[in-house]
Amino acid sequence: MRIERIYRYPVKGLTAESLEEVALTEGQTLPHDRRFALVQGDTEFDAASPRFLPKQNFACMMKNAKVVLVRAAFDPHDGTLSLAAAGHVPMVAPTRTAAGRDALGAWLTAFLGEEARYGTAADGSPRAPWFTEAPGHAFTDQVKKGVSIINLASLAAVEQALGRQLDPLRFRANFYISGLAPWAEFGWVGQELLLGGARLSVFKRTVRCPATQVDLATGERDCDVPRLLQEHFGHKDLGVHAAVLEGGRVAVGDALEPV
Missing domain, CATH: 2.40.33.20 (PK beta-barrel domain-like)
Structure with a gap:
């Protein structure tokens, strides 16, 4: 075999x-498999204390078929992620900074459009989907x-x-x-x-x-x-x-x- x-x-x-x-x-x-995810805004996930959650809590093919149209490329050496899809301006951003993760989350949320789910933050404000990683955690099924x-x-x-x-x-x-x-x-x-x-x-x-x-x-x-x-x-x-x-x-x- x-x-x-x-x-x-x-x-x-x-x-x-x-x-x-x-x-x-x-x-x-x-290494780096399922390292990152776009967490839907109505999901409670703490990157500082991660736990397994079913896939529907994240942007995924099961719930969001259109995500297959995003072309993503991760560079583990400098930690940058590239995203591209028809009708959207391509972007490259660092995954190691809060600003970079925010930019990646905003891009993916815009791509999802009506399939992006929003929740409520602790202070009562609307909570959009966010892009994250949790050291030591993998977003597997x-x-x-x-x-x-x-x-x-x-x-x-x-x-x-x-x-x-x-x-x-x-x-x-x-x-x-x-x-x-x-x-x-x-x-x-x-x-x-x-x-x-x-x-x-x-x-x-x-x-x-x-x-x-x-x-x-x-x-x-x-x-x-x-x-x-x-x-x-x-x-x-x-x-x-x-x-x-x-x-x-x-x-x-x-x-x-x-x-």
């Missing part, structure tokens, strides 16, 4: 960034930190059943794997894997949500993937989640082997 692609998603809901290699750390996500894996053969089986191709990035996984039978990855739950130079423990199958309905090129919901998975295969799952037990370097072309 072979690693074909590696991706991280620095801003929850926004652009995937392709990697040739990555250094995994015990108990963590990929799982309470437990880890990485996600897609078996490309399982995706091919879904495409054959549906009679159409699906962009693998609809499923926003970190690692895309070849060389095993369709659905064989479900047998890994509760087992350990060697992925490149790292050791993982697979802890659950990935239940697909309405985010996978979205065409990444148009921002339209064009294919009800969860419903079709249930109809054709009797479940809504595609991929697995794994925790990093031992860190190490992982690169495209490396092997994956069950322990």
